[in-house]
Each structure stands twice: as C-alpha cells, then as structure tokens.
Amino acid sequence: MTAISDDTRCPCGTGEVFGACCGPFMTGRSNPPTAEALMRSRFTAFAVSEPEYLLASWHPSTRPASLELDESVLWQRLDILRTSGGPFDDVARVAFAAHYRSRPGAPEHQRVKGVQREDSRFVREGGRWFYVDGEPIAPPR
Numbered sequence: 001m002t003a004i005s006d007d008t009r010c011p012c013g014t015g016e017v018f019g020a021c022c023g024p025f026m027t028g029r030s031n032p033p034t035a036e037a038l039m040r041s042r043f044t045a046f047a048v049s050e051p052e053y054l055l056a057s058w059h060p061s062t063r064p065a066s067l068e069l070d071e072s073v074l075w076q077r078l079d080i081l082r083t084s085g086g087p088f089d090d091v092a093r094v095a096f097a098a099h100y101r102s103r104p105g106a107p108e109h110q111r112v113k114g115v116q117r118e119d120s121r122f123v124r125e126g127g128r129w130f131y132v133d134g135e136p137i138a139p140p141r
C-alpha cells in the first residue's frame with residue numbers, strides 16, 4: 001500500500017491532496033480519465049515507490065516482467081510539457097519532465113540530480129488508459 005495518506009499533497013504537482021488526485025487511481029477506486037491523469041499517477045507511483053501500480057498501468061505488450069525501482073532516487077517534481085489526444089481518442093501522447101535527485105543523506109559520491117524527459121505513448125482499451133512506451137526527448141536549449 002501507499003506510504004502517503006489521503007490528505008498529503010499529491011506528489012504529481014496538481015496541488016490537490018493525494019486522496020482527491022492520484023490516490024483513487026492507485027488504489028483502484030477509479031480509473032484515470034485521461035492519459036495525462038495516468039501519467040501523473042505513474043509519476044506518483046515512482047515518487048512513493050509503488051512498482052505494482054506501474055506494472056498494472058503498463059500495456060501488456062510492452063510491460064516488463066518485473067520492475068526494480070531505484071530507492072536511492074527521490075522523484076521531486078513533474079512538469080507536463082504537452083499532451084495530444086482528445087477525450088474521444090484512444091491513443092494519446094504525453095511529454096513530460098520528471099525532476100529527481102538523491103535522497104538526503106546519500107554519500108557525496110553517489111549524489112545525483114537531474115531531469116528525465118520523455119515523450120510517452122498511451123492507449124485506451126476497455127475504457128482504461130495504459131502506458132505503452134516512451135522516447136527520450138532532448139532538453140530545451
């Protein structure tokens with residue numbers, strides 16, 4: 001189960017509390033209505049270290065057999081750069097930048113800080129959105 005409570009501010013950056021944002025998706029109470037909402041909840045799953053949710057929201061055609069999350073990394077902030085696909089489409093793309101750094105207290109030689117930028121593909125099947133795959137995108141100049 002998730003390590004954060006419903007009244008904690010959601011890690012995905014909407015400004016909502018977890019219980020009114022990604023929480024219901026991650027606990028299976030409802031499904032993300034859009035690819036962007038799924039993307040946000042997947043970021044939250046990284047932030048709170050929930051590999052099961054990442055696998056469950058991954059399309060079976062590209063889903064890895066298992067997933068090891070890097071516990072030394074803290075996912076700090078998500079920026080949605082652009083989205084495509086309207087409410088009636090069953091395919092969508094979401095480009096994002098996910099900011100990370102080492103957990104506090106990490107030894108100096110292991111400290112990292114960076115941004116993962118990706119253009120992700122999503123499909124909707126049976127009313128549910130799934131992550132398919134993504135391509136790295138270059139940082140802005």
Ligand SMILES: [Zn+2]
Binds near residue numbers: 011012013018044
């Ligand atoms: Zn959220």
